[in-house]
Amino acid sequence: MRHERLLPLIVATALFIENMDSTAIATSLPAIAQDFGVEPVALKLALTTYMLALAVFIPISGWVADRFGARPTFMTAIGVFLLGSIGCAASDSLGALVAARFLQGMGGAMMVPVGRLVLLRSIPKAQLVRALSWLTIPALLGPMMGPPLGGLITTYGNWRFIFLINLPMGLLGIYLAWRHIPLLRGEARPLDWRGFALSAVGLALTMFGFASMGRHLVSTQVALACLLAGAAGLALYVIHSRRHAHPLIDLGLMKLPTFRLGVIGGSLFRIGIGATPFLLPLMLQLGFGLNPLQSGLITFTSAAGAMFMKTLAARILHRFGFRPVLILNALVASLLLCGFGLFRADTPYPLIIGVLLVSGCFRSLQFTSLNAIIYAEVEPARMAQASSLAAMAQQLSLALGITIGGYALSVASLATGQPLEAAINFTFAFLTVGLVSASSVWMMLRLAPDAGAEMSGKAEPGQEVTEPKPLARPGT
Numbered sequence: 001m002r003h004e005r006l007l008p009l010i011v012a013t014a015l016f017i018e019n020m021d022s023t024a025i026a027t028s029l030p031a032i033a034q035d036f037g038v039e040p041v042a043l044k045l046a047l048t049t050y051m052l053a054l055a056v057f058i059p060i061s062g063w064v065a066d067r068f069g070a071r072p073t074f075m076t077a078i079g080v081f082l083l084g085s086i087g088c089a090a091s092d093s094l095g096a097l098v099a100a101r102f103l104q105g106m107g108g109a110m111m112v113p114v115g116r117l118v119l120l121r122s123i124p125k126a127q128l129v130r131a132l133s134w135l136t137i138p139a140l141l142g143p144m145m146g147p148p149l150g151g152l153i154t155t156y157g158n159w160r161f162i163f164l165i166n167l168p169m170g171l172l173g174i175y176l177a178w179r180h181i182p183l184l185r186g187e188a189r190p191l192d193w194r195g196f197a198l199s200a201v202g203l204a205l206t207m208f209g210f211a212s213m214g215r216h217l218v219s220t221q222v223a224l225a226c227l228l229a230g231a232a233g234l235a236l237y238v239i240h241s242r243r244h245a246h247p248l249i250d251l252g253l254m255k256l257p258t259f260r261l262g263v264i265g266g267s268l269f270r271i272g273i274g275a276t277p278f279l280l281p282l283m284l285q286l287g288f289g290l291n292p293l294q295s296g297l298i299t300f301t302s303a304a305g306a307m308f309m310k311t312l313a314a315r316i317l318h319r320f321g322f323r324p325v326l327i328l329n330a331l332v333a334s335l336l337l338c339g340f341g342l343f344r345a346d347t348p349y350p351l352i353i354g355v356l357l358v359s360g361c362f363r364s365l366q367f368t369s370l371n372a373i374i375y376a377e378v379e380p381a382r383m384a385q386a387s388s389l390a391a392m393a394q395q396l397s398l399a400l401g402i403t404i405g406g407y408a409l410s411v412a413s414l415a416t417g418q419p420l421e422a423a424i425n426f427t428f429a430f431l432t433v434g435l436v437s438a439s440s441v442w443m444m445l446r447l448a449p450d451a452g453a454e455m456s457g458k459a460e461p462g463q464e465v466t467e468p469k470p471l472a473r474p475g476t
Contacts, residue, residue: 006176006180007118007119007180007181008119010115010173010176010177010180010181011074011112011115011118011119013169013170013172013173013176014074014077014078014081014111014112014115014170014173015111015112015115015142016141016142016169017081017142017166017169017170017173018081018108018111018112018142019140019142019143019146020141020142020143020145020146020149020166021085021104021142021146021162021163021166022047022050022146022277023142023143023146023147023150023277023300023303024146024147024149024150024153024162025046025047025150025162025163026047026146026147026150026277026278026281026299027146027147027150027151027154027281027292027295027296027299028150028151028153028154028159028162028292029043029046029278029281029282030281030282030285030286030292031154031159031292032046032097032159035159036092036093036094036097038094039420040282040286040420041282041406041409041410041420042094043094044211044278044402044403044405044406045094045098045211045212046094046097046098046101047101047277047278047399047402048207048211048399048400048402048403049098049101049102049105049208049211050101050102050104050105050108051105051395051396051398051399051402052102052105052203052204052207052208052395052396052399053101053102053103053104053105053106053108053109054105054108054109054391054395055203055391055392055395055396055399056105056109056199056200056203056204057105057106057109057110057200058109058113058388058391058392058395059196059199059248059249059388059389059392060191060196060248061073061109061110061113061114061117061388062113062114062117062384062388063189063191064110064114065110065114065117065184067191069183069184070114070117070118070181070182070183070184071177071178071181071182071183071184072183073110073114074110074111074114074115074118074177074181075174075177075178076110077107077108077109077110077111077114078107078111078170078173078174078177079107079170079174080103080104080106080107080110081104081107081108081111081166081170082107082166082167082170082171083103083107084100084101084102084103084104084105084106084107085100085104085163085164085166085167085170086100086163086164086167087099087100087103087104088100088101088104088160088163089160089161089162089163089164090160113387113388113391117184118181118182118184140303140306140307140310143300143303143306144300144303144304144307145300146296146300146303147281147295147296147297147299147300147303148293148296148297148300149162149165149296150162150292150296151291151292151293151294151295151296151297152292152293152296153165154292154293155291155292155293156293189246190246191248192244192246192247192248194240194244195237195240195241195244195247195248195249196248198233198234198236198237198240199233199234199237199248199249201229201230201233202230202231202232202233202234202235202236202237203230203233203234203396204230205226205227205229205230205233206226206227206230206231206233206234207230207396207399207400207403208223208226208230209223209224209225209226209227209228209229209230210223210227210400210403211399211402211403212226237249238251249385249388249389249392250382250385250386250389251389253378253382253385253386253389256377256378257377257446257447257448257451258373258374258376258377258447258451259374259375259376259377259378259386259390261373261443261444261446261447262370262373262374262390263374263389263390263393264443265326265330265370265440265441265442265443265444266370266371266374266390266393266394266397266440267393267394267396267397268397268436268437268439268440268443269330269333269334269366269370269437269440270367270394270397270398270401270437271397271398271400271401271404271433271436271437272334272337272401272433272434272435272436272437272438273333273337273363273398273401273433273437274397274398274399274400274401274402274405275401275402275404275405275406275408275429275430275433276302276337276340276405276433277299277402278401278402278405278406279340279405279409279426279429279430279433280299280340281295281296281299282409282421282426283340283343283421283423283426284298284299286420286421287345287421287422287423287426288343288344288345289345298349298352298353298356299356301353301356301357301360302356302357302359302360302363303360304357304360305356305357305358305359305360305361305363305364306360306361306363306364306367307364308360308361309360309361309362309364309365309368310364310368312365313364313365313368313369316365317368317369317372321449321450321451322369322372322373322376322447322451323444323447323448323449323451325365325369326366326369326370326373326444326447327441327444327445329362329365329366329369330366330437330438330440330441330444331438331441332362333359333362333363333366333437334434334435334437334438334440335434335438336355336358336359336362337359337430337433337434337437338430338431338434338435339355339430339434340355340359340426340430340434341426341427341428341429341430341431341434342427343355343426344423345423371390373447373451374386374390376451401433401436404432404433404436405429405432405433408428408429408432408433409425409426409428409429411428412424412425412426412427412428412429413425415428416428
């Protein structure tokens with residue numbers, strides 16, 4: 001097999017197991033909660049912990065690859081992810097599952113960024129677009145296969161096997177990486193260890209404290225102490241980054257208008273969208289009485305819509321430009337998200353599937369647009385730092401979305417006096433996260449009319465119109 005095809009497929013094995021694992025577990029949350037004897041909403045910790053680990057360790061992935069070589073780093077990252085998968089399968093409590101998910105996240109934080117780095121450094125630019133297409137398509141199959149496969153395993157087997165199906169694909173990825181991925185050791189500059197410690201501790205404690213409120217894992221007092229200590233750690237990192245010549249996370253990038261608006265607006269949008277993989281399976285299973293397989297066969301349609309939109313996103317941006325697309329698309333996607341709360345047990349399934357399919361299209365277009373516009377003003381020398389900061393913000397916003405969605409559901413249950421699975425509670429929860437997503441429009445309105453014109457090919461009158469440049473890799 002040719003080099004520009006083989007390397008992307010090797011990297012795609014890592015991206016495939018990561019995406020499939022993350023979507024499959026969401027379908028199985030009620031079954032896991034029943035085995036552990038906890039409320040289903042408490043399982044938000046298992047989802048947010050993984051994303052938190054990604055946010056903490058993604059910023060140092062490039063340094064680790066340069067210091068130890070891309071091949072051993074990539075192989076070790078898959079190994080760590082598989083160890084975390086085994087730990088998840090063997091978990092007998094919520095605490096054990098959370099710890100194993102964090103270990104998985106440590107591996108995931110190194111797998112995909114390092115794999116992408118291998119492609120950028122190994123494949124000539126003339127062949128890069130084709131190579132990335134070989135990476136993207138297999139990776140997109142993960143979110144599509146995850147919900148039905150997770151539902152099938154949970155319905156007719158045991159949810160623990162969801163994590164064990166990672167092993168064959170992961171071991172294959174390690175073998176192929178050992179055989180075909182070059183060492184690619186770069187020149188690693190000194191790591192900002194103090195910045196890493198402050199950001200890691202600050203992010204971990206803040207998110208853990210916020211997500212664990214409500215006595216699901218620790219007492220409210222401990223959760224509040226973690227929240228305050230984490231906030232202090234983040235404040236100290238901000239002070240440190242202003243004094244360090246090469247900070248781990250370059251907050252100076254936030255001075256660039258398109259980067260700042262894209263990251264902040266994108267985070268607000270993702271907070272709402274991030275709650276969907278958590279709330280939707282709970283509503284379908286607890287509220288509508290569907291089994292995990294039936295739930296998975298419905299929820300996967302959103303990923304199918306996202307995959308379809310990736311074939312049209314560049315043309316839409318070329319035709320209309322970034323600002324109009326980001327404003328109108330955010331409103332439509334947020335309105336559809338609020339509409340999820342209007343689903344009832346007697347709602348026709350074709351209607352639910354249709355709404356999810358269309359919602360996936362608009363969500364994908366927004367992610368693609370956001371992931372491109374943030375780099376419009378970033379010079380090449382700062383691209384790696386910008387990519388790390390954007391990826392970190394993305395994972396944190398998705399984790400925050402799950403947490404807010406869980407809190408909204410719990411608060412609605414207390415306010416209405418109805419059981420957690422009551423339809424009115426999900427109506428309130430989806431309305432809450434949908435409004436958070438819609439608030440991102442406030443940031444998009446502040447974009448310049450010609451923002452990202454060079455990337456989209458949408459030039460102002462009198463300017464030369466060029467073909468659209470390849471967009472950044474779309475989000476989920």
